[in-house]
Amino acid sequence: MASVIEARSCERFGLLAAHAPTEAMRGWYRELFASEARHHRLFASLAEEIFGEERARERIGFLVQREAEILSRSALRPRVH
Ligand SMILES: [Fe+2]
Numbered sequence: 269m270a271s272v273i274e275a276r277s278c279e280r281f282g283l284l285a286a287h288a289p290t291e292a293m294r295g296w297y298r299e300l301f302a303s304e305a306r307h308h309r310l311f312a313s314l315a316e317e318i319f320g321e322e323r324a325r326e327r328i329g330f331l332v333q334r335e336a337e338i339l340s341r342s343a344l345r346p347r348v349h
Pocket of ligand 1: 274277
């Protein structure tokens with residue numbers, strides 16, 4: 269679950285890095301994007317280490333699928349956690 273949360277943060281900062289109004293802001297968001305990408309990989313690696321790569325990826329896939337189902341039923345709006 270932590271890996272998915274970090275991946276979503278990574279995506280959001282990636283969008284902000286691409287669309288922020290100044291280069292200073294885009295640079296700041298690029299740094300946050302990279303940081304969140306490392307966090308995502310860290311949690312995924314920990315899950316793979318503990319449960320094995322196949323089981324960890326299956327679980328992450330399940331969580332992402334459930335997330336998509338939940339979000340498909342909710343209103344589209346900006347979100348940052
Ligand atoms: Fe993070």
